[in-house]
Amino acid sequence: MSTFDEYAAAVRQLSVQVREGERGAAAEAERRRRLHAGVAQLGQRLAAQGQRLDQLGEAIGLPPATAAAPDGSDAGTGPPIATAAVDPDADSAADPGVVLEEARRLVDEADLRTREVEALAARPELLPTWSPAARAVAVYVACAAAGVLLMLVLVVASGVGLVSGFTLGAWICAGLPVLSFAAGWLILGRWGRPALAAVEPPRFVPLGFVICVALVPTAYCTSLLLVRFLR
Structure with a gap:
């Protein structure tokens, strides 16, 4: 094989590697974008859960569990916790996608428990099953x-x-x-x-x-x- 042919083959191989790298980088960027979007969604759900739990606690005479953080943010609503638990940029052995799915499962379970509490709170203490x-x-x-x-x-x-x-x-x-x-x-x-x-x-x-x-x-x-x- 001539030197030119070897050079052309090397260029083609390099081009293939570049395209593969670009596709890998695009896939990684899309994965991180989806992880960030999932974390943001969980943060919103946790914030809504915190507010609803505060309302339930207030209805039964308990003090609110949420408190303002030193930086003025709401420390009790949950988004900072969710972001720390599922950080797409963190260098960890755990797969962020797996951690995100586990966090989503826990949030779903918390929603179910909240609905159960709401159903109980909608009934009186005295003879709750009676009309x-x-x-x-x-x-x-x-x-x-x-x-x-x-x-x-x-x-x-x-x-x-x-x-x-x-x-x-x-x-x-x-x-x-x-x-x-x-x-x-x-x-x-x-x-x-x-x-x-x-x-x-x-x-x-x-x-x-x-x-x-x-x-x-x-x-x-x-x-x-x-x-x-x-x-």
Whole structure:
């Protein structure tokens, strides 16, 4: 082979190597661009998660977890952590792509847990699986039943002369029903309200008032009938 042919072959080989290097550099640049874009996306998701968790914490009375960093940035939202954990330019034995996928998996899992917490926070502490109407009826009936027990105590006290007949009648007709209704109304407002309720849930005031006003005197009249029947 002549010197010119050898030179031409070397030039062609060099040209192929240059093109391959350019393609490799372009592929590496595209890989780094995608990694940077993935890190930025994770940072945005982490920031949104941090804000939502702060809202959930505020709804249940916890202080916000986010805090301002010394440089004025938001240290609690997560983008700096994500960038440090998945740094495409870092000289590490770990594959940045693998680390990015693992970080994305953890963020997806955190989203799932956040949705579960939101679903729990959207239900009240008291009888969470019951409908609002059924919960209200149960609460008012329970409070009225407590009023009936107090009524029986007053009846016994009246029988031994500790309570006058007028006082007994006043408590049975007005005092105990009103106290029972007020207790049910307060219980529904405290434990029947979801932590993330946008509006005040219904307390079914007319229904509760009827239950408490009707149950205590009815129980008293029933007890009188039973006493007379058993004599």
